[in-house]
Amino acid sequence: MKKATYGTVSRRHTLIIFLGLVVLTFLVLISIAGATQPAVFSDSGGDPLKNFYEKNIKTQDKAIEINPQNSTVWTNKGIDLGLSGKSEESIIADDKAIGSNPHN
Secondary structure: OOOOOOOOOOHHHHHHHHHHHHHHHHHHHHHHHHHHHHHHHOOOOOOHHHHHHHHHHHHHHHHHHHOOOOHHHHHHHHHHHHHOOOHHHHHHHHHHHHHHOOOO
């Protein structure tokens, strides 16, 4: 096996550099995600996820006012209602989604 000399890079060194860049990229992405996530919920008090679902539901209600036959909006509303713990309302929204497009 040849010893690496000045000016050459062995496969091992190349692999170490590559893995270091992957880890660095991963850490940067984590720090960016961590820095931006609180800003999404910073304008509301209480449980951040519940507030997030409530905002989604209000937006979906506006979309339903515009087009009550939009099965995708009804489906998304059903999901958000279910995730926020409103099971009965979720079933109603899902039924309306099925009624507006049985194939969705």
